[in-house]
């Protein structure tokens with residue numbers, strides 16, 4: 001595999017579109033999400049349409065062990081990625097004190113912890129090689145507080161500030 005983009009949350013939405021864009025530009029892919037069926041369909045579609053290679057990592061990134069497992073799977077396959085695209089994320093509506101804590105905890109685990117951990121695991125390889133790029137998908141929500149989406153907006157503020165800081 002060559003010119004590899006690892007994209008989290010590539011099974012639908014923005015992540016899936018980014019996977020197609022990378023493939024159209026001639027790159028191979030490692031796609032990560034929970035929905036194995038959707039990832040397999042994407043792999044088939046991209047391999048047929050563009051002839052690129054697609055590796056699937058079927059993982060729930062809100063689990064604490066998942067980011068390390070993703071990194072280890074890439075290494076075990078003998079691959080070096082060129083682009084890390086931390087795209088997987090979700091929001092949720094409602095008054096903070098009425099929302100299910102499990103849902104908000106999962107949101108923080110995915111939007112913040114998994115993104116930070118994957119960046120931490122892959123960035124040293126990029127620095128060592130002096131090549132590689134990271135795209136952390138944030139939101140305009142990151143620039144203001146979000147009543148009724150308090151945790152979501154706050155997670156995106158983290159993404160923007162964290163990413164700008166390490167870019168510097």
Ligand SMILES: NC(=O)c1ccc[n+]([C@@H]2O[C@H](COP(=O)([O-])OP(=O)(O)OC[C@H]3O[C@@H](n4cnc5c(N)ncnc54)[C@H](OP(=O)(O)O)[C@@H]3O)[C@@H](O)[C@H]2O)c1
Nearest residue numbers: 009010011012013014033034035060061062087088089139
């Ligand atoms: N859509 C917008 O208007 C908008 C605006 C600003 C920012 N964003 C940001 O853009 C990113 C993508 O948004 P989207 O609208 O494309 O979302 P989406 O269509 O809901 O897709 C989310 C992706 O993340 C994956 N995902 C969700 N939970 C996961 C988990 N626990 N482990 C692994 N993967 C998980 C989903 O796959 P599975 O369900 O298969 O796991 C899916 O591939 C998010 O970070 C979002 O905050 C979106």
